[in-house]
Amino acid sequence: MALQDKYKELIDAAQSSGTTNLKVSELDGVLHIDGVAPTGAVKDKLWDIYGKIDPNFLTGDVVMNINVATAVEGAKLEVITDSTNLNIRKGPGTDQPVVGKAAHGETVTLINKTNDQWWLIRTNGGAEGYSYSQYLKPVE
Template identity: 55%
Template sequence: MTALEGKYAELIAAANASGASNLAVRVQDNVLYIDGVVPNGEAKDQLWGLYDKLDPDFRSGDLVLNLDVSPAAPSTRLKVTTQSSNLNIRKGPGTDQPIIGKAAHESEVTLLSKYNAEWALVRSANGEEGYCSLQYLTAI
């Protein structure tokens, strides 16, 4: 076991216990990667919450969670209601997380779960999955 696997052992165990499929854990260039498909948005949110507990505000930069939500998971459609610009979709729940995609103004996204009162886990029309601010989403 590497030092990173030891540091994040609780997270790796939780990922295994979540029912994730195709789970792969690897270390590359001093970064731990956890890849796989989780059964629902709540499972992904729980893993991000545990990650935040182990590394507050994700400061270390030594872990990459590449977990997608199963296409079979329950979901709800929402409309992007930004003023006029595209909505940023981020790797994790927070403005400090990298932008991994965008949802167009007035487009629809699939709500996979609500991480907290401010952030939602969504999937865009072209399949980009990540977190965005709930303030720019409206029920259809």
Template identity: 50%
Template sequence: MSTLQDKYASVIAAAQSAGIENMKVSEQNGILYVSGSAINSAAKDAVWNALGSIDSTYSASDINLDVQVGGLSAGSTLTVNTESSNLNIRQEPSTDASVVGKAAKGEIVTLVEQTSDEWWKVKTSGGEEGYAYARYLQA
């Protein structure tokens, strides 16, 4: 087992115990890739929480989580699950992109598209459409 897989062993274990299906773990150029599909957003959250407990300053330079939540389709309603702040809705799927709207903690948004594991395109109740960080959205 490599150093990255050792470092993130609890994340891999959390993914397995949360029931992440078709899980693949690989390493390339010093980045650990974990992919698979989750039965629900709680299973996916378990993986993010395990990652957060190891590395609260999580960066994509070490690990790439690509866990799709099954059963979510366009039109699904999602709840904003931030710590306390508003969730930024951005023009593009990047933290560098301009903010086109905000959704408050607990607000319901509509899934437009699961564009990637990290960024989902959503529509707010006010009609603003853009990309939100998927780890703060719960089905």
């Protein structure tokens, strides 16, 4: 039995539960499952399914490297520009007008990840708009 068939329920659950950057590969008789779960509850669910398939985790035929997303809605983010302010724009793009700024080192709140590059954020002062995600880091 192929490992992807053996662990189909686990792979399907990862896909259906919103796990991002999901990579499933088989190398030297070991199935590698990597990705980012949207919540800790999803990660727990995946481990529960794995435990049901291999109750004592003894077969050693799976390496599951699932992290929990830290930049989820409502999460605090730190502005990590070199030293300047981060522009907050009306829409997701540099062609959009600037509606506010966040200072280097300031903590802002994630409202939504529009895409990998642009995140909708809100400053403590209430300015709301889109900023380039490269300059935002989840506060641990």
